[in-house]
Amino acid sequence: MKRINLWAPWRIGYIKGLAEKRDCFICDNVKNPVSDSDNLVLWRTGLSLVMLNKFPYNNGHLLIAPIQHVFGLDELNDSQMLEITKLIVASQKVLNLTVKPHGFNVGFNFGRCAGAGLPGHLHLHIVPRWDGDTNFMDVCAGTDVISQGMKDLYNQFKTASAQNNLPGL
Numbered sequence: 640m641k642r643i644n645l646w647a648p649w650r651i652g653y654i655k656g657l658a659e660k661r662d663c664f665i666c667d668n669v670k671n672p673v674s675d676s677d678n679l680v681l682w683r684t685g686l687s688l689v690m691l692n693k694f695p696y697n698n699g700h701l702l703i704a705p706i707q708h709v710f711g712l713d714e715l716n717d718s719q720m721l722e723i724t725k726l727i728v729a730s731q732k733v734l735n736l737t738v739k740p741h742g743f744n745v746g747f748n749f750g751r752c753a754g755a756g757l758p759g760h761l762h763l764h765i766v767p768r769w770d771g772d773t774n775f776m777d778v779c780a781g782t783d784v785i786s787q788g789m790k791d792l793y794n795q796f797k798t799a800s801a802q803n804n805l806p807g808l
């Protein structure tokens with residue numbers, strides 16, 4: 640019997656979307672507000688989430704993401720872009736109030752080749768930096784000290800947020 644292939648290229652976006660969504664921790668976090676403390680979700684604003692990165696490059700590494708599962712900045716509307724930008728300011732403020740970094744790296748990674756661990760869901764990294772911190776991860780990566788430290792850090796951020804009306808959007 641002759642095989643007939645269905646040609647339906649418009650489905651590839653949908654299929655890819657399903658595959659990516661199933662394993663998307665940001666979407667999981669969006670759907671589970673009761674687990675915010677376990678998931679280290681710091682703030683929920685109208686259009687975005689701010690959370691601690693569970694695999695931090697540095698102590699206090701935050702992620703800002705739209706609640707919508709989108710890949711690119713071109714898929715955001717003006718309100719979402721404005722809110723994410725304001726959340727950068729609020730994130731730097733909460734870090735300055737608590738862990739007092741000497742500097743920050745702020746940026747997006749688009750695609751796995753660019754270092755994105757979760758390429759399907761747009762997110763912005765806020766990485767606090769200190770003079771001479773480059774060896775931090777070599778010393779602490781993968782130890783239990785980090786996970787305990789992250790919960791303490793989360794609680795510090797929560798307290799500072801409440802005291803300073805952050806994110807204040």
Ligand SMILES: [Zn+2]
Pocket residue numbers: 660663664665666667707708709759760
């Ligand atoms: Zn997602």
